[in-house]
Amino acid sequence: MSIFFKIPVEIEIRLDNEESRKHHEVKTPHGRLDRLPIYKDGESVKGVVTLRTKEGKKIDHLGVKVQLLGSIETNNDGLVSSEFLTLATELAAPGQLTHSQSYPFEFKNVEKQYESYRGKNAKLRYYLKVAIQRKSNTEITREKELWVFQYYTKLNEENKARENGLQSAPRLAKDVHSVKMDVGIEDCLHIEFEYSKSRFSLKDVIIGRIYFLLVRLKIKHMELSLIRREIVGSAPNQITDSETVVRFEIMDGAPVKGETIPIRLFLSGFDLTPTYKDVNKKFSVRTYLSLVLIDEDARRYFKQSEIFLYRDS
Template sequence: MALFFKSPLDIEIRLDGEDQRKHVDVRLDKRRKEKVPLFVDGETVKGTVTVRPKDGRRLEHIGIKVQFIGTIEMFSDRGNTYDFLTLGQELAAPGELQHPESFEFEFKNVEKQFESYNGINVRLRYFARVTVGRRMADVIREKDLWVYSYNIPPDTVSSIKMDVGIEDCLHIEFEYSKSRYHLKDVIVGRIYFLLVRLKIKHMELSIIRRETTGTPPNQYNESETLVRFEIMDGAPVRGETIPIRLFLGGFDLTPTYRDVNKKFSTRTFLSLVLIDEDARRYFKQSEIVLYRQP
């Protein structure tokens, strides 16, 4: 018979100015989201911890501490976690609690070198963890926060061309203005039909995020279609041009991450797909670099 023990105390973690701070909706699963306070690299993390013994009981403890942790959780690696940041402060020496007590903490100018991420096989999170040490079992509470990184890549002004072709049957040129975009940017381009001898039924343009975790031979790749647009319905003719304006704001996009702590990467692709009357699909992908603008 399993025995379940209720926690003998409540722990509340409040960050200074939390109510006035911008929050980010973080997806917990397909149906649930949680609002998490937003921080940036170099910003101080401070707040108050309140410990409340239940039912007025006298509670013995062997110390109370708070930690600020940055960790990468690998779902494909048996749920293993890798801490890349660990800071700690002692809040109380061993003793007794009978009434609610509050403790202040402060981690100054914390370097948060990576942006928070919640993906398919990996999660990068920052959180404050409070531990009330006890001889039987520690009582632990955690409070998440979200981190944005503003790393602007150098400007690239040259246009990018992407060809889709089948010899003597089809030749399409997709040209767009640049390969680097901020998350609220607009992709401006055109699709030009040089040769059309297939009966094209319609054409789609998709944005795909590809997440890579682990290292060979235990490497996992997962692709997720973030948005799909039908940009043509009907057969095109030779010489026809279709203008493209794709507004990125409003979609669930993340910046491009390359080899984060040697654990994972995320890349974003534009995918052009043509479907003919026999439901055959012809496609071409080209990578774009996304970044977060202050």
């Protein structure tokens, strides 16, 4: 018989306004979609815990508590979990549970310093954990995960980035100027990719142009990609995983000197995450623009440039 049927009490965790609150869909490693309620930094987390005993059962316990936890799990040299947030409140003193009982709880104005994240080798999660303490140091527990978004504005973005572990953005004065990325082979090829800025919100549009200044190679086609790079741990056990979020062809055929190709890439249509840098000294997540040229002999010439991504309200 499954141990599930041996547990004499059912634990339900319900959050205030859970049905009307916005949810975020996250794919599990097994391919299932989890719909998790979204919370913001500084927002209170409150709800009700209900304990239901099996019919005719009486449960002796040594206390009931609820915790709000924030943890980072990394898998670079074995699975390691560390907590950066631990809040707890007692729901019930030691006693006996003879019928269904409900207990309201509230964690006020909780500082949630990082955004939730699920990657290949790193996971940052916030969750509620209810524990019924029993004799012999055994517990009956139930968890409920939340999803936290961090929102940034142009005014507080740079300061928040430093405080919360995100990569610092370029200063506003610098962001007025365009950014240039060169791909070149001496006396054979010189291409300049110019785009409007290096800092983008997740709903933004990358606008730019590609200039062909020197073309003496037989270019077959050209691609532009967005690459997400997850870096977990530190040397010598550091693991880097790169994922191409989107790749599309921007040219098919041989260009000529002086030709210009306009670029317009809408970011809102892709599954992107904000930029993180050394979150709690555990992991980083960065995004790169990658320009790739392929010649008629299938040789590849490429250049990557990092862009800073943030979530706005």
